Amino acid sequence: MFGAFRASHVNQGGLLWKTPWKLSPTRKANARARLKKVDAVIEAVRASGVQCGALERALELPKEHEMPAKDKYTIFTPHAVGYRKGIHKVPKWTRLTHRTNPKGF
């Protein structure tokens, strides 16, 4: 169990790519900056005066400053205790919209 020849993930031929269970303060700051950039895009389209269904749906999304920290950094999952997991566990999470929760969560 202990010593130089102990079994570990690495020397048994496995990769050691661990995903942290929560985001670091830097990654959270980057996530907030990305959310603000998306808010700016929606605001620019709203300011253009164009009316379309996509804009109505986009304006229903909460803005970055309206979102609770729970929604910015975690996401609903049916599998975890407490129904939440870190948002960084979602593939491509920096380029997808997931600002709202399913009804009741």
Place this chain on the structure above:
Amino acid sequence: MAARVAISPLSVPSTHFRITLRRSAISLGEKKQGTLAALGLHRRHQTVFHTHTPDIAGKILALKELLEVQNVPAAAVRSKQEQRRERRAPRGYQVVGSRLGGLAGL
């Protein structure tokens, strides 16, 4: 970016979206990559101009995580060639005359 456009939105009404692709759509699916192609965006940091119409607005909002959008007046619209010319560095000198052309000015 905003300084280069240098036209205040209050004086002239904006008529176009200035759309820049900041994030790639790789592995986001054929639909989003097709929407980017429909906007005329083929590489990151490429800028295109489109008029304020609902179909363009819908395309922008479908890709809102990938794009940077500004509203600009028609006078600020630049083609690809004009954007290249504006990016070009100054030559650093000025030709005042040549022996072949004659030194009439000197």
